[in-house]
Amino acid sequence: MDIPYTVDTRPDTGLYNAKAGIWLFLASEVMLFGALFSAYILLRVGAPEGLWPLGWLNVPLGTINTLVLITSSITTVMAWAALKVNQFDRFKLFHGITLLCALIFVGIKSFEYYDKFTHYEVTLKDGRIADGHLKEATDTHVTISGRFVEEREELYDLHKHKAHGHETITIAREDIEKLSNYGPRHNTYMAIYFTLTGLHALHVIGGAIVIGYLWGPGSRLWRKDPERFTNRIEISGLFWHFVDLVWIFLFPILYLL
Amino acid sequence: MQATTHAIPHTGVHEAHHSDAGFWRTYIFSTDHKVIGIQYGLTSLTFLLIGFCLMLVMRWQIAHPGEPVPVIGGLLEAVLGDVAAKGVMSNELYNSFGAMHGTIMIFLGVVPLAFAAFGNYVVPLMIGAPDMAFPRINMASYHVFVLGGLVMLVSFFIPGGAAQAGWTSYSPLATSIATDGQTFWLIGMVLLITSSLLGAVNFIATIIQLRAPGMTWMRLPFFVWAQFVTAFLLLLAFPPLEAAGIMQLMDKVAGTSFFLPTGLAIGGDLANVSGGGSPLLWQHLFWFLGHPEVYVLILPAMGIVAEVISNNTRKPIWGYKSLVYSALAIGFLSFIVWAHHMYLTGMGTKVATFFQTTTMIISIPSVIILTCMFISLWGGSIRFNTPMLFVLAFLPMFGIGGLTGLPLGFSYSDIHLHDTYYVIAHFHYIVAPGTIFALFAGIYYWFPKMTGRKMNEFWGRVHFWLSFIFMNLVFQPMFAQGMSGMLRRMADGGAMYSATANARAGAGVIGGLTDYIMSLHTYILWAAVGLALAQIPFIVNLFWSLRNGPKVKSDNPWRSTTLEWQTPTPPPHGNFAEPPRVYRGPYEYSVPGHPTDYTPQNVPEK
Amino acid sequence: MSEKHHDEHFGHHVRRYLLVFYALLLGTAITVAVSYVPFTNHALNIGLGLVIAGTKAFLVAGYFMHLISERKMIYAILAFTVFFFVGLMFLTVWSFYDFPPLTITR
Numbered sequence: 001m002d003i004p005y006t007v008d009t010r011p012d013t014g015l016y017n018a019k020a021g022i023w024l025f026l027a028s029e030v031m032l033f034g035a036l037f038s039a040y041i042l043l044r045v046g047a048p049e050g051l052w053p054l055g056w057l058n059v060p061l062g063t064i065n066t067l068v069l070i071t072s073s074i075t076t077v078m079a080w081a082a083l084k085v086n087q088f089d090r091f092k093l094f095h096g097i098t099l100l101c102a103l104i105f106v107g108i109k110s111f112e113y114y115d116k117f118t119h120y121e122v123t124l125k126d127g128r129i130a131d132g133h134l135k136e137a138t139d140t141h142v143t144i145s146g147r148f149v150e151e152r153e154e155l156y157d158l159h160k161h162k163a164h165g166h167e168t169i170t171i172a173r174e175d176i177e178k179l180s181n182y183g184p185r186h187n188t189y190m191a192i193y194f195t196l197t198g199l200h201a202l203h204v205i206g207g208a209i210v211i212g213y214l215w216g217p218g219s220r221l222w223r224k225d226p227e228r229f230t231n232r233i234e235i236s237g238l239f240w241h242f243v244d245l246v247w248i249f250l251f252p253i254l255y256l257l
Numbered sequence: 258m259q260a261t262t263h264a265i266p267h268t269g270v271h272e273a274h275h276s277d278a279g280f281w282r283t284y285i286f287s288t289d290h291k292v293i294g295i296q297y298g299l300t301s302l303t304f305l306l307i308g309f310c311l312m313l314v315m316r317w318q319i320a321h322p323g324e325p326v327p328v329i330g331g332l333l334e335a336v337l338g339d340v341a342a343k344g345v346m347s348n349e350l351y352n353s354f355g356a357m358h359g360t361i362m363i364f365l366g367v368v369p370l371a372f373a374a375f376g377n378y379v380v381p382l383m384i385g386a387p388d389m390a391f392p393r394i395n396m397a398s399y400h401v402f403v404l405g406g407l408v409m410l411v412s413f414f415i416p417g418g419a420a421q422a423g424w425t426s427y428s429p430l431a432t433s434i435a436t437d438g439q440t441f442w443l444i445g446m447v448l449l450i451t452s453s454l455l456g457a458v459n460f461i462a463t464i465i466q467l468r469a470p471g472m473t474w475m476r477l478p479f480f481v482w483a484q485f486v487t488a489f490l491l492l493l494a495f496p497p498l499e500a501a502g503i504m505q506l507m508d509k510v511a512g513t514s515f516f517l518p519t520g521l522a523i524g525g526d527l528a529n530v531s532g533g534g535s536p537l538l539w540q541h542l543f544w545f546l547g548h549p550e551v552y553v554l555i556l557p558a559m560g561i562v563a564e565v566i567s568n569n570t571r572k573p574i575w576g577y578k579s580l581v582y583s584a585l586a587i588g589f590l591s592f593i594v595w596a597h598h599m600y601l602t603g604m605g606t607k608v609a610t611f612f613q614t615t616t617m618i619i620s621i622p623s624v625i626i627l628t629c630m631f632i633s634l635w636g637g638s639i640r641f642n643t644p645m646l647f648v649l650a651f652l653p654m655f656g657i658g659g660l661t662g663l664p665l666g667f668s669y670s671d672i673h674l675h676d677t678y679y680v681i682a683h684f685h686y687i688v689a690p691g692t693i694f695a696l697f698a699g700i701y702y703w704f705p706k707m708t709g710r711k712m713n714e715f716w717g718r719v720h721f722w723l724s725f726i727f728m729n730l731v732f733q734p735m736f737a738q739g740m741s742g743m744l745r746r747m748a749d750g751g752a753m754y755s756a757t758a759n760a761r762a763g764a765g766v767i768g769g770l771t772d773y774i775m776s777l778h779t780y781i782l783w784a785a786v787g788l789a790l791a792q793i794p795f796i797v798n799l800f801w802s803l804r805n806g807p808k809v810k811s812d813n814p815w816r817s818t819t820l821e822w823q824t825p826t827p828p829p830h831g832n833f834a835e836p837p838r839v840y841r842g843p844y845e846y847s848v849p850g851h852p853t854d855y856t857p858q859n860v861p862e863k
Numbered sequence: 864m865s866e867k868h869h870d871e872h873f874g875h876h877v878r879r880y881l882l883v884f885y886a887l888l889l890g891t892a893i894t895v896a897v898s899y900v901p902f903t904n905h906a907l908n909i910g911l912g913l914v915i916a917g918t919k920a921f922l923v924a925g926y927f928m929h930l931i932s933e934r935k936m937i938y939a940i941l942a943f944t945v946f947f948f949v950g951l952m953f954l955t956v957w958s959f960y961d962f963p964p965l966t967i968t969r
Contacts, residue, residue: 001387001831014934017390020462023937027944028496034948035497066891074884077927085873185512188533241927248919252912256898493947541955592947605961
């Protein structure tokens, strides 16, 4: 006996096996990201007044990444639709664009990560705080390009306190109380930012690997069993749309609000 | 070991079905749900034994704090080093063993055995499917499970030893213990959760998609329903713990403060963390899984009980539909009761009232299920074989476990009982003489299908009676200890606490535990040793019967109605000689006017 | 099904996908723009942002993932998920707001 309904649909449920499987998997993914979103809410409402960061991330880059993912989403669905009408070349073209989009997304994301890891907050022993990007660090001094602030609050709500000023500041090592970059340990906002976007980026990479396989070597199946191949594209597409859907929420809550 | 399972000569007419695939494809990288089920079964039984041994050592330490562990003390020192210097269990080692006993028993022992092993072997057979819906994902699920188990085991041998913060791993304690045990625990858990997710997706898809023609939802055996609900619990309750695990891993490895509050002091010094996190968040996310997990432990057991009861009373199970709806109600409600584990976290009265209410409501479907099982016994001509004995013991034992849970579900009485031995006795009554007895029943019941031989009946009865007696001797005294205020997780069994409290008795301080309550530790220790000895007949019987058990004379030795008995024994790859078709419900026993006292689901009407 | 009919059907679908695509682009533009409007209450910004995100999510799930015309079984699975998702969010947040009074009066 072979396993039934691997390709054709079961009459009473109207589904083939993998379609039931992927939706169940996505249901569990909803709960995974749901738990992280509820963590975000609790950390945010639990933060002291005025100490939840606003405007820390690069909105133009975030917007571009949003557009990139939306574009990849439509090319994914177009690739599937192309297979439905037997246009294999069009499928190749559309999914090629999807892959390109995935690459651009990960590239931009890596640049944003890099930017955060080189961004430092320097607390001086006299109580002042310097904030900016690291230019040079030696045994005796640290050079950053940024500004001085009087109160830590000024560093938090960047909608109110615009982050202008790119003066070069050199600080002697012995004047430094604390040197901390904007990595995950900086505060809970950076922690949830890196965790959420990191997990999301892993999903993007995982999805891109699967789509890349189906676009490249996996596409040989098209000649042998086109229906099954089309189903595979549909399943991987559903996953890809879900990844896009998560980003639709991540973008406003982390970048904008 | 898997090799022997399939080397048994078959009573059926088919040819040996695995002979051409080679050892690795057949036994290690098999995609056959039956092989994977047996792999899960043997692995999880091994883990159950390991978890049990950890507990034995702990019981010695509780009864005789500071004395060298007899017999294996030297071995502990040789393997684990300073934490067991001179064969004496240190407090750190006690904490490790305690945390790992819980973790291993639940995540590596009972759940894989109840859900993955029995589910894998039996569910596709019961619904008339050739295999699981995604055989390769099934294989991956087992391999990820083994990997997770290995990470957990390896953590015993790293410097500092395994995780020490209890199986609940509350932050900030779990994060602030300086050793790497917790990191291993978290990585192991993420792997185990991934494995469960793969398994859960597979089970649900299989039950939805691969039911044989005629196998409508209301013709599914109750065992399949129980597994179906269990799979949904795993699918939707585990991801929040995975998220929490990832966050605690970030706390541990990347220095974040998800669960670390502002102003956290460790060892008297302000911790070098950014703060701002919430320890309560961990508890919420943990118990969001933790409570459904209880039903993950109990539902498959109830499924096995239903199958064995109807088969051995030769009667339809009483109230099939109420069983199904109760199982669904349990699944649904189990997601909104979790915070009854957290009454003492400074929870307000409104939230506490909500969770008390849902907790009391969820006991209703559990009682309905148990009542249906009891009523099923009424008027049956009961066959008292080994599986039936275990199932008959399950009913009152689970009753004790369930009823003693009610005082814990009310926030007022929970203030007194929280974190005492009463809690330990309560949930062990649910899981040990409850679930594990049902799992034993399942092993004795389905062994003939897996191997073509029955297990030895005499030694099965010895195993049952000794286990039954010692199980109660182990857990019954703990109720008394808990009610008199003995707390969990004290490495010396409360000796120091008691001595200090007695010294300060009077002037508004209630004294420590009485000598009688403390002396119960000794009884429990020897009862636990007895329980260990009682498992020897089982282990020997399991392997001895593979080759020497009495051969079954037909494919359906218990004369059962469900589909798994209507296949060759053991079932070949692909299970059924020809696709089965289902004509009736699962429990058509003793139908009046029928020539036999059972009518299998796949026999056409005349 | 004739080849011509197939193509017509296809064209219809593609037009719909493109419409959704434009709507998503527009949604993104509005979200970004709205976030810069300094409402007196920041909660209004948050609310608006989430409403737009929800609409975009609905479009992606409904049309790209074809949820709008999906099978009953999928709806059932997702209904459960939504219920537990809401339970997790709501009950957790609620319990953070309900705690005993912190000041003790004698």
